[in-house]
Amino acid sequence: MTTMTSPSPAxxxxxSRVRHGExxxxxxxxxxxxxxxxxxLLIWIIGVSAVAASTFSAITSxxxxxxxxxxxxxxxxxxPAFLAMLGPIGSTTVGGLTAWRIxxxxxxxxxxxxxxxxxxxxxxxxxxxxxxxxxxxVVGRSAQLVAAVIIAAGAALxxxxxxxxxxxxxxxxxxxxxxxxAAFAGCGWVFAGVAAVTAQLTENARTATAMAGAVxxxxxxxxxxxxxxxxxxxxxxxxxxxxxxxxNAFGTDQILVLVLFAVxxxxxxxxxxxxxxxxxxxxxxxxxxxxxxxxxxxxxxxxLAVRLHRGSLTGWAVGFVxxxxxxxGIAASAGDLINGSPQLAQIINRxxxxxxLIDAFLAALGAYAGLLAAAYAISAVLRMHTEEAAxxxxxxxxxxxxxxxxxxxxxxxxxxxxxxxxALDGVVTGIVHGAxxxxxxxxxxxxxxxxxxxxxxxxxxxxFAMVIYGWWPRLSVLAxxxxxLALVFGLLGRVLQLPQILLDLSPYTxxxxxxxxxxxxxxxxxxxxxxxxxxxVGVAGLRRRDVM
Amino acid sequence: MTIDNTAVPSPADNISHTTTKxxxxxxxxxxxxxxxxxxxxxxxxxxxxxxxxxxxxxxxRTGEVHGFLGPNGSGKSTAIxxxxxxxxxxxxxxxxxxxxxxxxxxxxHRRIAYVPGDVSLWPNLSGGEVIDLLGRLRGGxxxxxxxxxxxRFELDPRKKGRAYSKGNRQKVAIVAALCSDVELLIMDExxxxxxxxxxxxxxxxxxxxxxxxxxxxLSSHILSEVEALCDRVSIIRAGxxxxxxxxxxxxxxxxxxxxxxxxxxxxxxxxxxGVHDLVIDGSRVRFDVDTGHLDAVLGVLTGAGVLSxxxxxxxxxxxxxxxxxxxxxxxxxxGDDPSAAIxxxxxxxxxxxxxxx
Numbered sequence: 001m002t003t004m005t006s007p008s009p010a011x012x013x014x015x016s017r018v019r020h021g022e023x024x025x026x027x028x029x030x031x032x033x034x035x036x037x038x039x040x041l042l043i044w045i046i047g048v049s050a051v052a053a054s055t056f057s058a059i060t061s062x063x064x065x066x067x068x069x070x071x072x073x074x075x076x077x078x079x080p081a082f083l084a085m086l087g088p089i090g091s092t093t094v095g096g097l098t099a100w101r102i103x104x105x106x107x108x109x110x111x112x113x114x115x116x117x118x119x120x121x122x123x124x125x126x127x128x129x130x131x132x133x134x135x136x137x138v139v140g141r142s143a144q145l146v147a148a149v150i151i152a153a154g155a156a157l158x159x160x161x162x163x164x165x166x167x168x169x170x171x172x173x174x175x176x177x178x179x180x181x182a183a184f185a186g187c188g189w190v191f192a193g194v195a196a197v198t199a200q201l202t203e204n205a206r207t208a209t210a211m212a213g214a215v216x217x218x219x220x221x222x223x224x225x226x227x228x229x230x231x232x233x234x235x236x237x238x239x240x241x242x243x244x245x246x247x248n249a250f251g252t253d254q255i256l257v258l259v260l261f262a263v264x265x266x267x268x269x270x271x272x273x274x275x276x277x278x279x280x281x282x283x284x285x286x287x288x289x290x291x292x293x294x295x296x297x298x299x300x301x302x303x304l305a306v307r308l309h310r311g312s313l314t315g316w317a318v319g320f321v322x323x324x325x326x327x328x329g330i331a332a333s334a335g336d337l338i339n340g341s342p343q344l345a346q347i348i349n350r351x352x353x354x355x356x357l358i359d360a361f362l363a364a365l366g367a368y369a370g371l372l373a374a375a376y377a378i379s380a381v382l383r384m385h386t387e388e389a390a391x392x393x394x395x396x397x398x399x400x401x402x403x404x405x406x407x408x409x410x411x412x413x414x415x416x417x418x419x420x421x422x423a424l425d426g427v428v429t430g431i432v433h434g435a436x437x438x439x440x441x442x443x444x445x446x447x448x449x450x451x452x453x454x455x456x457x458x459x460x461x462x463x464f465a466m467v468i469y470g471w472w473p474r475l476s477v478l479a480x481x482x483x484x485l486a487l488v489f490g491l492l493g494r495v496l497q498l499p500q501i502l503l504d505l506s507p508y509t510x511x512x513x514x515x516x517x518x519x520x521x522x523x524x525x526x527x528x529x530x531x532x533x534x535x536x537v538g539v540a541g542l543r544r545r546d547v548m
Numbered sequence: 549m550t551i552d553n554t555a556v557p558s559p560a561d562n563i564s565h566t567t568t569k570x571x572x573x574x575x576x577x578x579x580x581x582x583x584x585x586x587x588x589x590x591x592x593x594x595x596x597x598x599x600x601x602x603x604x605x606x607x608x609r610t611g612e613v614h615g616f617l618g619p620n621g622s623g624k625s626t627a628i629x630x631x632x633x634x635x636x637x638x639x640x641x642x643x644x645x646x647x648x649x650x651x652x653x654x655x656x657h658r659r660i661a662y663v664p665g666d667v668s669l670w671p672n673l674s675g676g677e678v679i680d681l682l683g684r685l686r687g688g689x690x691x692x693x694x695x696x697x698x699x700r701f702e703l704d705p706r707k708k709g710r711a712y713s714k715g716n717r718q719k720v721a722i723v724a725a726l727c728s729d730v731e732l733l734i735m736d737e738x739x740x741x742x743x744x745x746x747x748x749x750x751x752x753x754x755x756x757x758x759x760x761x762x763x764x765x766l767s768s769h770i771l772s773e774v775e776a777l778c779d780r781v782s783i784i785r786a787g788x789x790x791x792x793x794x795x796x797x798x799x800x801x802x803x804x805x806x807x808x809x810x811x812x813x814x815x816x817x818x819x820x821x822g823v824h825d826l827v828i829d830g831s832r833v834r835f836d837v838d839t840g841h842l843d844a845v846l847g848v849l850t851g852a853g854v855l856s857x858x859x860x861x862x863x864x865x866x867x868x869x870x871x872x873x874x875x876x877x878x879x880x881x882x883g884d885d886p887s888a889a890i891x892x893x894x895x896x897x898x899x900x901x902x903x904x905x
Contacts, residue, residue, distance in 0.1 A: 127671075127710065203710070204671055282710070290706040291674025294694075298677050299684040307673060391668045395721070398632050398662035398734075399685035402654045546635035 025139035029147035033121050040477075041155045044113040048106055048184075049162035051488060055098045056170040058496045069097060076100075080334040080357065081364030084224045084326075085491075090251030095172035099180050099249045101495055107244045108220055110159055110184055111191035114152040115212040118195035121148035124205035126282055135281050142273050145199075149192050149269055156188020176250035179258070183247040186261025190240045191216055193268025200275035203284040210315050217319055221326055228330045240264070301401050305409025308387070309380060313417045316376045317424055320369070324425040327365045328432025328447060334361040359516025362429070362450040369425050370454030370508060371487055373418045377462035378479045380414035385469050385476050388548055403543050411466065411535065418458045426451035446515045453514045456527035457507035461486065463534025470541030581646070585610045585732055585763040586631060591640035593626055593787075600626040602787035603640065608765055613758050615778035616767040619872040623787040624767045625665060628736050631765075632662055645732055658687045661725035665736035665767070667717040669709045675720040676705025682724040694727040700749050715741035726753055733757060733764045739773060751776055771865055783871050790871055802867045803836040805860040806845075811853030820848050831855070 063069045069092045076082045076089060089100045122145055125131045131144060160181035167177030191212065198211040223242035226235030236242030240261070247257045279285055297303060334357040384407065387393050396406055426448035434443020465479035472478075489498065489506040503509045507530075510523040581587075586608035593601040601623045608614040618624050629635040631644050633653035642649055647656045669678055676698075683689025698705055701719045712720065718741050725733060739747055747770075754777050757764060768774050774781060774795075781798060783791040791798065803824065808814075809832050817823055817833065822841025827834045837845045849857070 129710075288708055288711055291677060291708050293674070293676040293705040294680050295674075295677040296680065298673075298681045301685065304670075304681060308670065311672070391664065391666060392670060394629070394632070394634050395662065395664055395667075395682060396685060397634055397653070398657060398660065399682055400654050400658040400687050401685050405654075544636075546629070 022140040022142040026143045029143055033147050033151040045159050048159050052102055052163040053166035055102050056166050059094050059097050060170055081361040083228045087227045087245040090248040093250050095176045095250030103244050104241050107187035107241050110156050110188040111216045114188045114192040115195040117152040118148045118192050119199055119209045123199040123208045127205050149196050152192040153189050157185045160185030175253050179247050179253045180249035182258050183244040187240050189265035193265040196269050196272035201285050203288050301406045302409040309413040320421045320425045321428050324428030325432050328429040331358050331361050331433045332436035334358045362446055363513045366450035369451050373421050373458045374461035377414050377418040378465045381465040382476050384410045385473050415462050422451040449514045453511050456524050459531035460507040463531040466535050466538030470538035583610050586644050588642045591637045593637055605789050610763050611761055612779040613764045613777050615774040615781035618784035622784045659731045661728050661730045661733050663721045663725045663735040663738040667721040671709035674706050674708050679724040683728050686728045689727045697723045736767045803838055805836050807834045807858045809855040814852035816848045820845050
């Protein structure tokens with residue numbers, strides 16, 4: 001390998017320092033990473049801390065009195081969907097409610113940010129050959145990995161700091177604010193470490209991201225079980241997001257739990273560095289295998305789409321099956337909560353009994369599944385952009401394949417795949433729930449209806465991504481921004497008491513709450529029509545514009 | 549090395565279009581001139597404030613290997629993308645095989661194979677799968693021919709994506725293009741990264757394609773390759789074709805370097821037309837002479853009594869360097885400069901200007 005150093009012989013001292021300096025060049029790489037990630041990190045930092053700050057102020061102004069907050073906490077504790085999605089409430093102070101409302105979600109988002117940043121600046125650079133260019137310079141072996149982790153960890157720390165400042169500025173206790181911010185930062189650190197490890201395992205950046213994402217999803221699911229299933233509380237300890245709950249900011253402020261984050265992230269980064277030294281640049285621990293010398297079945301653009309999408313769809317399907325199993329498993333215990341509190345039982349029985357609780361729980365988790373399915377649909381639509389950016393589209397379009405023909409396979413996976421995921425989720429939820437209540441048809445009916453009612457808004461999100469890709473492929477981040485807004489509106493809209501006009505912008509707002517409610521076909525059909533129109537507009541855009 | 553020139557499609561193969569190559573005849577759509585495979589007139593393409601193509605004129609005759617040359621960033625790839633219907637020209641007219649490359653993209657592409665300059669493969673597809681895929685998407689591929697090409701290019705089709713070196717990725721695209729039965733091959737710097745042995749195999753294959761009546765638009769920087777393969781050459785600069793003709797014609801535009809020893813000092817040379825960079829060192833003399841003035845200048849030399857003489861023939865490199873360099877070619881004060889000869893068509897070299905047919 002050639003180096004980019006000057007050809008004149010360097011003094012021996014300098015040479016030995018270069019050879020042993022694992023982190024030589026770290027400063028330059030940090031600046032490079034900052035330059036490359038500045039926009040996306042800025043969006044993450046501002047986005048997450050703005051949500052935290054506005055939640056602090058919303059709860060302060062909407063629930064000023066202790067009695068009001070206690071009532072809110074009471075109604076929340078009665079709702080198992082809230083427990084599954086957000087965890088238990090640690091304290092009924094303003095800070096405690098805020099920590100409950102945003103804690104698990106913000107920690108997961110920060111984890112996602114850390115994963116994207118670390119994989120992007122390690123394995124993705126390596127896959128494209130940029131790492132080779134850097135490593136040929138005076139750069140230590142671990143410098144790139146460490147630089148990526150530092151950038152991600154630094155961004156997580158900054159978010160934590162801003163969250164703490166937001167809490168203190170709203171008059172929340174200093175210890176609690178700092179504990180919450182530190183827990184957020186810690187969660188980011190742990191997943192930066194997870195991503196650092198998965199980046200060593202495979203040559204493919206997508207696979208590395210998927211592996212780290214699976215750990216993040218598992219962390220979320222494990223704590224959901226721990227938070228909802230009576231007697232399984234210990235499971236919180238198995239998940240970094242569970243640790244955020246365990247820190248119990250503004251409640252008991254378990255500062256010692258923060259040590260877990262620090263120790264785990266350091267251990268993970270250490271493991272990644274060891275793995276890094278056991279492999280060659282550009283290769284991975286799991287080596288790529290040889291493929292078939294020819295393949296007579298690969299005869300159409302659809303066959304190519306199958307090859308490009310099947311891995312990711314399979315991964316998502318596994319995730320949705322797990323999600324469905326947990327949803328179905330917890331749903332039946334939604335009724336158990338009544339047993340804990342006679343007053344609660346009285347209220348709920350007046351509302352219609354435990355069945356109402358189960359319905360509400362399934363509807364809430366369905367809304368969640370809708371957001372996740374939209375994330376799949378958007379990523380599958382934008383896969384076309386990835387293909388185009390890598391210049392793998394022009395060789396296809398230079399054959400007798402038209403643009404619509406090429407695109408149809410990708411769209412089939414993006415939209416059809418999302419429907420499939422929701423249906424799978426519904427079936428698994430239904431079977432598990434049905435088995436637990438001993439009534440399979442009722443279980444299946446409830447599960448399927450809860451998930452499938454999410455199809456129209458998911459199609460709209462996918463259609464919107466298609467419009468962006470068709471007309472303005474460079475702005476593809478807007479498709480993700482739309483999902484981010486839908487998430488904030490859907491999960492925080494009520495708490496923040498956002499104006500209805502704003503909430504109405506989200507396609508999720510207009511779907512009836514099912515099961516338990518009455519199905520209204522008009523919004524369903526209107527949304528499906530809008531989705532079809534969006535797809536058509538996006539396709540028209542791609543047919544008109546230049547292809548790179 | 550020879551290539552199977554018979555081009556008999558095997559019964560098993562599944563080529564949907566029906567063109568006969570036996571006589572080199574090419575079927576074209578109604579309305580097109582069958583003798584012209586590619587014709588672009590006044591094509592303009594801008595990206596924001598950058599004018600990538602600025603009135604490009606290009607004509608490729610059916611059955612020829614046409615060299616497409618120009619410095620980096622001169623608009624070659626943009627021109628090729630327009631010819632493939634991947635991009636739409638802002639103005640001007642482009643016809644490929646008698647059709648409009650934008651509106652008729654799909655039917656035209658059954659008759660065209662393309663080799664991109666920077667081949668990007670799918671990370672989870674083997675090279676063999678990519679070859680099969682691209683061939684079948686084009687409408688069919690000749691399996692025997694593919695196997696033959698794989699062997700000749702010594703390509704392992706089982707590797708995936710980045711496991712291939714740059715040269716081997718390039719080979720995947722070349723094999724994919726050559727194993728289809730098409731009329732027009734468009735190649736954008738296809739041999740970058742190929743070793744000299746493979747370069748030779750590539751040249752053999754291209755000659756065989758030409759002998760079978762195929763048309764080839766070859767963008768290249770490798771002058772020996774252009775010299776060995778191309779019938780005619782277009783040189784593009786800043787989005788417009790600046791030079792166009794056969795290699796023999798273009799060679800007339802270059803200068804021969806002469807080093808001679810004469811009995812007397814050849815003082816008359818300093819006033820002779822077409823002489824440049826003259827250095828007289830007593831009886832030794834060294835100068836460049838425009839090829840068109842060679843005869844007269846040699847007369848002057850003979851008059852001085854030639855003792856020894858070395859003449860270095862004009863190289864294409866000189867010509868290209870002149871057009872590739874940023875400086876505008878110098879224009880001598882007298883009217884005998886070579887570019888005037890082009891404009892006047894004295895050597896039969898056409899010079900396209902904007903708007904000209």
